[in-house]
Amino acid sequence: MQSPRRNAEGRPLGTCDPSSSGSPAHGGGSRFEFQSLLSSRVPGADPTSARLRASESPVHRRGSFPLAGAGSSQALPPQLPEEDRIDLNPSFLGIALRSLLAIDLWLSKKLGVCAGESSSWGSMRPLMKLLEISGHGIPWLLGTLYCLSRSDSWAGREVLMNLLFALLLDLLLVSLIKGLVRRRRPAHNQMDMFFTVSVDKYSFPSGHTTRAALVSRFILNHLVLAIPLRVLVVLWAFILGLSRVMLGRHNVTDVAFGFFLGYMQYSIVDYCWLSPHTAPVLFVLWNQP
Numbered sequence: 001m002q003s004p005r006r007n008a009e010g011r012p013l014g015t016c017d018p019s020s021s022g023s024p025a026h027g028g029g030s031r032f033e034f035q036s037l038l039s040s041r042v043p044g045a046d047p048t049s050a051r052l053r054a055s056e057s058p059v060h061r062r063g064s065f066p067l068a069g070a071g072s073s074q075a076l077p078p079q080l081p082e083e084d085r086i087d088l089n090p091s092f093l094g095i096a097l098r099s100l101l102a103i104d105l106w107l108s109k110k111l112g113v114c115a116g117e118s119s120s121w122g123s124m125r126p127l128m129k130l131l132e133i134s135g136h137g138i139p140w141l142l143g144t145l146y147c148l149s150r151s152d153s154w155a156g157r158e159v160l161m162n163l164l165f166a167l168l169l170d171l172l173l174v175s176l177i178k179g180l181v182r183r184r185r186p187a188h189n190q191m192d193m194f195f196t197v198s199v200d201k202y203s204f205p206s207g208h209t210t211r212a213a214l215v216s217r218f219i220l221n222h223l224v225l226a227i228p229l230r231v232l233v234v235l236w237a238f239i240l241g242l243s244r245v246m247l248g249r250h251n252v253t254d255v256a257f258g259f260f261l262g263y264m265q266y267s268i269v270d271y272c273w274l275s276p277h278t279a280p281v282l283f284v285l286w287n288q289p
């Protein structure tokens with residue numbers, strides 16, 4: 001293992017002087033880089049005044065980007081290499097993401113009006129849970145398998161085979177992303193969902209929403225439906241997504257990304273469309289007595 005890099009006083013970078021105000025866990029060791037950025041970019045700025053400005057900034061006051069050592073008498077170490085300074089610059093993107101996250105949490109809490117029986121729209125909870133079942137993976141998988149077993153036309157079988165592929169792809173991708181991102185469900189959620197697997201303790205992205213977007217796009221492209229029914233399919237997907245936030249199961253961004261992912265998943269399914277020509281083995285196997 002590499003030994004940690006040290007500052008001019010021999011203290012490892014990323015640790016704090018006890019007199020400083022930043023926490024190493026929050027990047028307390030970044031102060032020198034930030035200060036040298038200020039002093040090198042603001043004309044006429046000296047390190048002391050740069051330190052003062054940093055400690056006065058609203059970012060620092062909120063504590064979301066602590067700049068340890070502000071106001072301490074600690075001597076500045078020699079300038080660090082360029083790449084280190086760029087890494088620790090409080091970027092516009094970082095601040096924008098933090099703000100988006102704060103808005104997301106605030107809005108999701110506001111919209112979580114069916115999160116419990118005692119919530120403001122608590123009486124709507126049973127209806128929302130019914131919608132939840134309409135977008136659950138189990139009924140969709142079982143329903144597709146049942147229809148496949150009953151289908152007696154090649155065209156019908158082809159469409160159903162692809163729907164099955166789409167549902168499985170969706171489960172795989174959502175589990176993978178949930179496992180990677182590991183975002184906790186909102187604190188106000190009651191974990192009383194019908195049949196969940198281990199990754200379903202995570203909320204990003206909403207699996208019900210990806211399925212709703214995927215299935216509705218699939219249906220609109222492969223079933224001949226009257227206009228009112230087509231509108232109903234789109235409404236179902238939209239309300240199902242909204243109901244995830246109202247039930248307190250998800251944050252708004254989980255659902256927004258869910259719509260995007262489900263929409264894109266359909267494009268993948270369409271691109272890899274299974275047919276007796278492209279996947280003859282599958283179709284022959286399915287038709288074995």
Ligand SMILES: CC(C)=CCC/C(C)=C/COP(=O)(O)O
Pocket residue numbers: 136137138141171193194195196197200202203205206207208209244249
């Ligand atoms: C195990 C199977 C076949 C489906 C799980 C369905 C499920 C519980 C998904 C979680 O959805 P949200 O991410 O929208 O809460």
